[in-house]
Amino acid sequence: xxxxxxxxxxxxxxxxxxxxxxxxxxxxxxxxxxxxxxxxxxxxxxxxxxxxxxxxxxxxxxxxxxxxxxxxxxxxxxxxxxxxxxxxxxxxxxxxxxxxxxxxxxxxxxxxxxxxxxxxxxxxxxxxxxxxxxxxxxxxx
Numbered sequence: 001x002x003x004x005x006x007x008x009x010x011x012x013x014x015x016x017x018x019x020x021x022x023x024x025x026x027x028x029x030x031x032x033x034x035x036x037x038x039x040x041x042x043x044x045x046x047x048x049x050x051x052x053x054x055x056x057x058x059x060x061x062x063x064x065x066x067x068x069x070x071x072x073x074x075x076x077x078x079x080x081x082x083x084x085x086x087x088x089x090x091x092x093x094x095x096x097x098x099x100x101x102x103x104x105x106x107x108x109x110x111x112x113x114x115x116x117x118x119x120x121x122x123x124x125x126x127x128x129x130x131x132x133x134x135x136x137x138x139x140x141x
Contacts, residue, residue, distance in 0.1 A: 001029070001100075002029060002031055002100060002101065002102040002131075002132070003031060003098070003100035003101065004031050004032050004033070004034065004100065004101050004102075005022050005025055005026050005029075005031055005032070005033040005034070005101070005102045005103075005104060006033075006034050006036055006093065006096055006097055006101050006102070006103050006104070007019050007022035007033060007034070007035050007036070007080075007103075007104040007105070008036055008037075008038070008089060008093050008103070008104070008105040008106070008121070008125075009035045009036065009037045009070065009073065010037065010038075010089065010106075011037075011069060011073065012106060012108060012138070013106075013138055013139070014106025014107055014108050014136065014137070014138035015105070015106040016073065016106075017106055017136050017138065017139070018104045018105055018106040018134075018136040019035060019073065019074075019077065019080070019104075020077075021104055021134065021136050022035075022080070022104040022134075023077045023079070023080060025102070025104070025134075026079065026080070027079070032079075032081065033077075033079065033080045033081070034080065034081045034082070034083055034096075035070065035073070035074060035080050035081070035082050035083065036082075036083045036084075036085065036092065036093060036096055037066055037069075037070050037082070037083070037084050037085075038084075038085050038086070038087055038088070038089040038092040038093070039059060039062060039063070039066055039084065039085070039086050039087075040086075040087070040088065040089065059086045063084055066084050067082070067084055070082045070084065083096070089121050090121040090124040090125050090128075093105065093121075093125050093129075094125060094128055094129060094130070097129060097130055097131060098130060098131065099130045099131045100131060101130070101131050102131065102132050102133075102134060103125060103129055103131070103132070103133045103134070104133075104134045104136060105121065105122045105125055105133065105134075105135055105136070106122070106135075106136050106137075106138060107120070107122040107135045107136065107137050107138065108138055122135045
């Protein structure tokens with residue numbers, strides 16, 4: 001069974017719904033839940049190599065703001081711990097997970113065109129996860 005639950009949180013409605021699902025599952029399964037927010041460093045298109053290296057100063061400047069927003073989202077769920085990392089969200093979720101981790105992630109309803117252009121973090125995580133993945137769909141309008 002699962003030893004822990006890792007939920008990806010990007011503050012979208014889909015990820016907030018995933019957070020609520022992860023909380024309920026954590027209580028039911030009596031396993032710890034951790035919320036992970038990944039800060040993607042913005043980069044100019046003419047310096048993509050620099051972006052992959054990251055800018056520690058930029059991250060240090062923005063991390064407290066992100067941490068405050070994360071703690072605000074977690075206020076209703078005091079049992080959930082938080083983690084802020086820098087990088088690609090899908091890759092960081094996979095790096096933090098083990099085969100005993102249930103990854104919970106929200107799925108934003110992209111059109112086919114958007115999916116082709118931007119891909120899907122949820123789909124990439126589901127394809128490459130070391131263990132199980134629960135994809136929580138956003139409410140469709």
